[in-house]
Amino acid sequence: MGGKHGARRMVGAGLLTAFLTGCAAQPTQAPVAAPAPAPAPVVAAPATSVPDFTQINQTTCPGATPSYAEWVARFGAYALHQGEPEPVIRVAFADVTENPKIRDRAGKQAEFVTPVWTYLERAVSDERIAKGQAKLPEVRSIAADVERDYGVSLAVLMGIWGIETDFGNNFGDVNVFEALSNVGYGTSRKDFACTELISALKIAATGKVQPKQMIGSWAGAMGHSQFLPSNYLTIAVDRDGSGAPDLWTSMPDVFASTANHLVRDGWQRGLTWGFEVKLPKGFPYQEAELDIEKPVSHWQQRGVRTIDGQPLPALPGGTSILVLAGYQGPAFLVTKNYKTILKYNYSTSYALAVAYLGQRVMGGPGVKAKWPVDEPLLSLDEREELQQRLVDRGLLAGNVDGVIGLKSRKAIRAFQLQVGLPADGFATKGLLEELRRRASS
Ligand SMILES: [Ca+2]
Known part of the structure; x- marks a missing residue:
């Protein structure tokens, strides 16, 4: 998901020079003043020297390196070994800088986990619903077109767009090469970073998208639909016929790509994501888990009813009961389509927020039962x-x-x-x- 970014520490000319020409990078903590004039070294100390990437033998995704500059150079060598064109690599990494914020954000285990009710309150706020409704007129016919061809409802397209990027207001401001190289250098997710960086180079190598255009979140998710580069290559759609998918400025491409993502994961045309239900006293809560799928008739026999107390509507396929805040919180009956939303971003709160934001933008109901908001959080x-x-x-x-x-x-x-x-x-x-x-x- 998109995120705002604070000040970035510039590595500056040191990295760029080192990367492009093979000169030694400046040591990070150079002494301010040398005590006495010493004979100038003929070559820089090996520990601080980063050769040009074409001079490095690196056949695997680089592991830990002493500096960001060295990680980028080693990745460049690896990409070359993988057959990515040298000029594309040079252009893609020409302006990247070290960004310690990315390392900080990716590495930490949260002291407190945001409870689902707080997440929903923020993600499906009245302000955001109003924003989505204001955007509807300009995208309705584009989305209707996509809905006709892919079977993914306007509500869900709006829900994903709204949760991922606040309806395009915030899809991140970090270049994908910078974001992912910092993930590769600063976190334990180097294999992920290498895979996605190679995909990003392949996108740039098509010549249809400039590396500078490839903007997204600190985690490497790009554009309105927040696609990782590998998703772009396999799932993104050139709906407007411009010659390439454009997830940054073309809403037909964005909506078709989002819909294609869901369809590939099994989205079923015309099927609801689910709805809120009322569970009877004595309901066997051990059955309320996403990997337990039953026909609606099973839940009907268990005494489950819609939130308004009505019998459950007939739905095809397996369904699950979802209880995200325990037996004292709301309950939902969800279909396979809810699970395809989960594949977009594997978080049950995220998928529920997508479902409800879309529903509310289209004038549908919100969650009716009370969340256990007084439940203290576990550290x-x-x-x-x-x-x-x-x-x-x-x-x-x-x-x-x-x-x-x-x-x-x-x-x-x-x-x-x-x-x-x-x-x-x-x-x-x-x-x-x-x-x-x-x-x-
Ligand atoms: Ca296009």
Whole structure:
């Protein structure tokens, strides 16, 4: 998703010179004044010297390097080895600079995870709904055209556009070569960065998109639809017939590319993403997980009803019950189309926000049941303690990393079933306290 960026530290001429001509880069912490005139070195010290990338033998994605400049040069050598044209590489990386913010943003585990209700409140704000409605007249016929050919509804196209880039108001301001080279240098995601940078070079090598045009988020997602370069190559569509997909200025290309992304992941024409439901007392919450798919008739028999208390409408295929904030929060019945939105960005809150933003822009309802907004948040330490206690009880195998994902939720549900709590898989302070009590008794 697009993001704003703070001040960038310029590596400046040092990098550019080193990269393009093979001169030594300036050491990062050069002494301010030399104590005495020393004989000028004939060659720079090897540790600070970055040869031109054509002089480097690098056949794999570069790992950790002493400097950003060296990572870029080594990547250039690797790209050359992969068969990318030298002039394209030179132009693409001519102006890149080190950006420590990218490293900081990509590397950190959050102290507190934003709860789904806060995320939705921000992502589907009244202001954003109004913004989307104001944009509708100028894109309605373009989207209707795309809907006819791809079967993806105007609501979902608006939802993705709005969540990804605030309807084009914010698709990031970082050049993709700069963004991804900083990810490659500064984070543990170097393989991702190398793959996407090679794809970005392939886009530039077509000659139809200039490297300077390739703008997006700090994580390398480009344009209105926030496509990674590899997605651009395989999924983006040249809807307006200009000769290449343009995700930065052509809304026909943007909407068709977004729709194509969803269709490739199994989007079904005419099928809703889902809707809010009311679960009966005693509902087996262990069934409320996305990997459990049942026909609507199964949920109807379980006593699930629409939020207005009506029988569930007939829908084709498997459906799941989604409970993102435990048994005291709202519940949703979701179809395979919700899961294709998830493939765009694997976050259940994200996909729900897309669904609701689109729905509200088109005049549909918002979430009706109350979120448990008073539920205290778990800190990173507490999330890790909760996981460790589940490991100690033999319910969880794997990393204690503070990320409450599917495995952790399943372990929580198993514990909840053991102690007679609703098995909603929701990590709360109360649950952590219950785990502590059970450990000491
Ligand atoms: Ca085009």
